[in-house]
Amino acid sequence: MKIVVVGGTGLIGSRLVATLRTKGHEVVAASPSRGVNTITGEGLAGALAGAAVVIDVSNAPSFDEQVVSDFFRTSGSNLAAAEARAGVRHHVALSIVGTDRVADLGYFRAKVEQERLVTQSGTPYTIVRATQFLEFLAGIADGHAEGDTVRLAPVQFQPIAADDVAALLAETAATAPLNGPIEIAGPDRGPFAGIIGRYLEAVGDRRTAVSDPAARYFGGSVTELSLVPTGPVRLGRIGLTDWLERSRASA
Template sequence: MKIVVIGGTGLIGSKLVKQLIARGHEAVAASPNTGVNTLTGEGLADALQGAEVVVDVANSPSFEDKAVMDFFETSGRNLLAAEAAAGVRHHVALSVVGTERLQGSGYFRAKLAQEKLIQAARVPYTIVHATQFLEFLGGIAQSGTEGQTVRLSPALVQPIASDDVAAAMADVALGAPVNGTVEIAGPERVGLAALVARYLKATGDPRTVVADAKAPYFGVELDDRSLTPGDHPRLGTIGFDAWLAAR
């Protein structure tokens, strides 16, 4: 089966392409680096020719409110139109657990707009909501840094390793469309500030983490439900310690 992975040269996309090829499928890594641009439409029709499934794991290069909205709306419209023309039978998109609860953030407003485009299109779909990636802990720490202090919310998170994300995305891509959303998360639920403190200590970073319930997470305040999945998510197998040891 031919499966096109939009964003196929990035963190999740590159791992997903390898997984799909290992399972015996034709996986095409589609990105501006390979001549496929969802913003301009360049290369889309050729890349999607003969594809049964498209998996969109691309992310905006800018998180500025207008830029991120333009990215997800424009690329979403172009991609879904090209899929309909090519007869694609399953559109799979990677999104974020808590998207609908975090609409004070321009990034999450853009992700919700992307999801609404998918839901309104003619292509059968599955939206995968993932929790925060363990690989993003350094960036999360940086987002809350002032001098040598990292101020972060103590709210609960359930982070997932990118290898587990890629495995879940492969399973969804090879399954039937659910025309709805599935959630994936890591095996451990922990406070965000506490987790980042563990990460900094383990990596020899001298910064001090301060737990602050008012500290914003990319523009929004969190509570214990903001970034955690519902009752029956698919759980990854790689916890923080195993992930760190493998780095």
């Protein structure tokens, strides 16, 4: 089966392409560096010719809300039109758990718009909402640091490894479209500050993670369950302890 991975050279995309190829699929890693640009449309028709499935794991080049919104709107519209012409049978979109629960976070609002475009495209689809990636823990800590203290909202957190995201996306691509969302997460759930604190200790970072009721999530207001699944969820296999050990070994 021919599968096109949009954003196929990034953190998730590169892993997903490799996973799909081991399963015997014909895979196109679509990205601007490979001559496929969903913003300009360059190379899109050729990449999608004969494709049964498109998996969109692309991301905007900036976290600025206007940039992100413009990216997902343009990319999503171009993809929808190209998929309709190519007769794509299943569109799989990677989104984020909590997109509809953090209304004052611009990036999440842009992902809601992306999801809306997918649902209205006319192509059968599955939206895979993932929790934050374990690979983002360093950036999350840095983004909430005040000197030697990392101040985090008193909420639940359940990060997932990028390898698990790729594996679950590959499984989703091989099944019938749900025409709805599913949620995926790592196997370990706990207090936000506790998980970030374990990461900091593991990497030898002397900063202290604390739970602060006044803290926000990258500027967004969150409640206890804003960032974790609240219903049926598919869990990855790589726990926080295993991921930290692998990270230390490869450092």
